[in-house]
Amino acid sequence: MNQVIETILQHRSIRRFENRPLTDEQIRTIVECAQAASTSSYVQAYSIIGVKDPEKKRKLAELAGNQSYVEHNGHFFVFCADFHRHELIGELEGKDVLPSLESTEKFMVALIDTALAAQNAAIAAESMGLGICYIGGLRNNLPEVCQLLNIPKRVIPLFGLAVGYPAQTPDPKPRLPFEHVYHEDEYNQDRARFLEQLQRYNETVSAYYEQRTNGRRRDTWTGQMADTLSRQVRMYMKEFVEGKGFNLR
């Protein structure tokens, strides 16, 4: 196993960091690694905002649902889907790019581009001995995040990435069985097989929680998912992304 695979397989989210900022050189390396990711037709449809201002970090932590590690970390990145520059390019080159930029296809392109870049950043940071945590909680209140970070039209903050020196060492969380996620030649729709795999995975997840909490918690994965997904959260999102000029046609 090489160092890359080792780094990837050792991933666990870190939610407590030392009070030690990243250097500008570390930040630059992480961003350059993000930029090295593949990008659909070379569009590079993302921007990254690094937040250092303590007051802004405090406010973001609050907006993300009082997650202290959004405020206290080595550096906080906000990854944004971004067609703002492409709109300017349309003007500059005298071409009508808006119908394309506003399509659901390009919404998908921007999301995928941004996520590929972010994962490179995450892996690069982890390879430097840093820990990371993605912060989807930023999407709780994107209008306020946009205001706080002066984010223009055609730019959507998708998630944060808290990075820093780990002050905890949680265990990696067990993933779905390989056979459940990986299909060969076609999607295997065999329901009985599927349910058996989920049952087996529930046992793995229960054992994981039981061990971590000295027996106080015995969640199953399917129970957790049903609870989470029966709550309707961030239902303003469709209107919000449309207002930003995405996903319109």
Add this chain to the structure above:
Amino acid sequence: MNQVIETILQHRSIRRFENRPLTDEQIRTIVECAQAASTSSYVQAYSIIGVKDPEKKRKLAELAGNQSYVEHNGHFFVFCADFHRHELIGELEGKDVLPSLESTEKFMVALIDTALAAQNAAIAAESMGLGICYIGGLRNNLPEVCQLLNIPKRVIPLFGLAVGYPAQTPDPKPRLPFEHVYHEDEYNQDRARFLEQLQRYNETVSAYYEQRTNGRRRDTWTGQMADTLSRQVRMYMKEFVEGKGFNLR
């Protein structure tokens, strides 16, 4: 610079592969690396289909716009956003999860989850001496891709990933200037600065193409983007993803 950062920065897409299949062990490692990526609220909203059947690969290559490297490679993965299992879980646990699964928020979650996993797969493969190329061309005709791979409702193939032993060594493509992509504390909307950066980048990109083509090609990035984005492609996508049960509310 450690091996991880080196691997990430050396990325270039490979579009010609040796005729040498990946081993099952290599495939398993790549998929397990994909699964180790962060996932929003633990939902793991993706599946991966590995295509070995030569006839299916030939057909996928054709659907992707006659890209030969979709047919000829070491292995071909199709990365799918997937809430099929979550719908079953709702039935199993007696909870109504559909309004949540059908939201634009969860559409974004599934796309981001899938892309994070895919980028882990890409980096893992590259660390093993393999080359990769993302295949967005699969989205040219998703209804046929779904039929070919027996893909159910609430599953959308997002892109392919061709992996194999490289039979070419292209140069990495230059990325946007660091300062153009990375903002500090807020999004810098200074238009003059923005245009100056794009101008500088155009020169870099032109020089790259000129050198690669012995002077036959001198594209600028903004010119390329304006051309690409003034074409409306895959405009069926909104209707298609809604038909699959995503992005509805």
